[in-house]
Amino acid sequence: MNQLLAMRAFLRVVDTGSFSRAADQLALPRSTVSKLINDLEKHLGVKLIQRTTRAVAPTSDGQAYYEHAMRWIADLDSVESAVRGKKLKPSGHLRIDAPAAFANCLLIPKLAEFHRAYPDITIAVGISDRPLNIVEEGVDCVIRAGRLDDMAMIGRRVTELQYVTCAAPAYLDRKGIPSSPDDIRSNHDAACYFFAATGKAELLIFERGAERFEIGNCVFSTNEGNGLKEMLVAGLGIGQHFRRIVQPCLDSGELVEILEDWSRPAMPFHILYPPNRHQNARLKVFVDWVIQKFGADLPVTE
Known part of the structure; x- marks a missing residue:
């Protein structure tokens, strides 16, 4: 044996x-x-x-x-x-999982840099916004947005992504540019993210000093970050998305920022992995690379 x-x-x-x-x-x-x-x-x-x-x-x-x-x-x-x-670079296979918008717009475009540094590591990227059981599904690590709820996992902070409130020019031509969060509540449609586990739509949140508005008049919703971006570009409503994800659309004019003097609290991102895998050399270099790369490149709230 x-x-x-x-x-x-x-x-x-x-x-x-x-x-x-x-x-x-x-x-x-x-x-x-x-x-x-x-x-x-x-x-x-x-x-x-x-x-x-x-x-x-x-x-x-x-x-x-x-x-x-x-x-x-x-x-x-x-x-x-x-x-x-001391003799070899880390090698082997990594199975990781990340939310759709983060994976497609941020992580995958940078993976060539990681491969140049660690050519003996192969990577399979699972792209999903749904919760998963890391151990049962054979995943080495996951990148997740929001607070850390699974205390059985080791979680390391990667970054915080800032939100932007925006809409397509066609929508604003049709419905007008809102003057305040209350105007959105009364006179506009919202395009939102909904949570697959509960079906509950995420609220639009607006903060300015001591003022805070939470708006839930969601007409269109999706449980996938890229889907939310496409809904906004299609002119289905006003929404809030990560600035880093939709910046190309803002630059091209496909989306227009509105209510710039109001903000939404930034969203923290963490990378999580089981505690019994912390000595895995290929996982360690990947986790360190993700934190160094995106912690440096992405906007961070102090």
Whole structure:
């Protein structure tokens, strides 16, 4: 029995809650993963995994073994990375996930720079605004907007993106240029982002000094950032989007900024990854690169 491989297989089965998902992520047949776990249980003389028709979960002995094995594997990976790092650049495959607008407009245009620095790392970019289970889906890290809710993950701040309130010239010709947030509430249509998990539309928010308006008269909405940009360009309403995303449209005249003396609080972006992967050399250099690249390039609120 390859005990090291068996330990890695056991950790992945517990993390994903599935022999099939663990096998897919390890690029092994499911039968091989099952045999590795069986051999490990025989070697240790204890039952590690409780298998039922609905779920796979560690036994009490398995949970204790998991905690020790996770630390041991992390230490081993750290030592190997330190030794290999003196001779080799990080290599291997990274699976990352990012919101659509951030991925398409910001991250992907910069990936050639990362590849030049680390040519031995391959990257698969999942593009989605939906929440996902990092471990179950075999994702190394995710870039997400908003506050950090998943305290089980390590989260590092990347940047904050500023908002701009804007609309297409055709819309403003048709409906007029609003003079205030209250004018938008009374006389205009809003194009908004909605959250896929709840279907609830995001409010337009306007702040100026102690004044604050929240407006929810959303006529058109989408759960994808690029879709929101296209709705605004199509003249469907007034909306708020990240300035960095829509700046080319502002420069070309496809969109026009309005109510410039009002602002919306900036949106923080973080990169998140499981705590047991912090010693992964290729993940480490990617996380550091993202923070350095976008923290420097994008507007940051003090």
